[in-house]
Amino acid sequence: MKRILLPLIILMSLSFVFLSCESPEEDDVTPPAAPSNLNYDANQSGDGQIFISWTAPSDKDVETYHIYRSNGGAFTEITSQAATSYLDQGLEYNIQYSYKVTAKDDSGNESAFSNTVSLTPVNLYSPATPTGLAIQAHNVPSAFTLDVELTWSANTEGDFAYYKVYRSETGVFAPDEETEVDSLTDVYYYDQNVVAGTTYYYKLIAYDLGGKASNPTLVYSDTPLEVPTLISPIGNAVASSTSPTFFWTHVDKAIKYKIIVRTSQLTGDLWEADAVATGSDMSISYPGTATALSVNTQYFWFISAYSQDGGEINTYTGVNAFRTPS
Secondary structure (H helix, E strand, O other): OHHHHHHHHHHHHHHHHHHHHOOOOOOOOOOOOOOEEEEEOOOOOEOOEEEEEEEOOOOOOEEEEEEEEEOOOOOEEEEEEOOOEEEEOOOOOOOOEEEEEEEEEOOOOEOOOOOOEEEOOOOOOOOOOOOOOEEEEEEEHHHOEEEEEEEOOOOOOOOEEEEEEEEEOOOOOOOOOOOEEEEEOOOEEEEOOOOOOOOEEEEEEEEEOOOOEOOOOOOEEEOOOOOOOEEEOOOOEEOOOOOOEEEEOOOOOOOEEEEEEEOOOOOOEEEEEEEEOOOOOEEEEOOOOOOOOOOOOEEEEEEEEEOOOOOOOOEEOOOEEEEOOO
């Protein structure tokens, strides 16, 4: 047993000796080389933004780059990042901005400054015409909703400032002070100063920080429809058969309707169908292919109206009751 333990003790002792002879790792205090070839990209600069890029130093332990900016005074750090390019946005058009960059390694050592580059980001172009404009009118008295909703896609220019919405009751109109209804930065607008049965036409224009305007969008229009009137069968009246014909008034600018028949005021839909607007009072019969209506039973129906093909419900009637005959 002693012969086995003795070599192990010697081996462990030698290991401690070797470990004690190793010198501790020294801290890295050497900064990396400075980034080089700092320059701006003329194709991506201007209109209140400056795009700069630089060449990374050859040091393998570079972790971040620190970007310094001056607009005539001392340089101050504005951001740090790992990428070797940076887009500075929201700048003044008539001020010259100067930039320089340092590299910092994973031990926190910061390099000397790169070369300096300077540029004035003048206002070159008007913003793009807003895209994706869509309009949907609503008239839902039960929800106290009467409006025209506008939505569109956001402009992406770095110097974008705001939108202006213009409205008219005629399709051909100039976007000016008389037709302007609001100025905003959101990408939606609810026009609540509307009257049911009136068609409203809209244009949208984007503006930049320098006041330059985009071309206006195309004209888009919609109408908050008046609520159709249910004619028969209503008021819990007895229908002529278990396959009744439903009648209601046509409202101007409606392009189609949807009828729903159900077992209660809120639920239990049995049948629904679309009906294309004909320009006169409407009617549609309960089909034999739908769920059969029972005799001497109360049912409910209502009408939804649409002002756009494929659009949302514009308005709908209240729910009314009828009975089938015995």
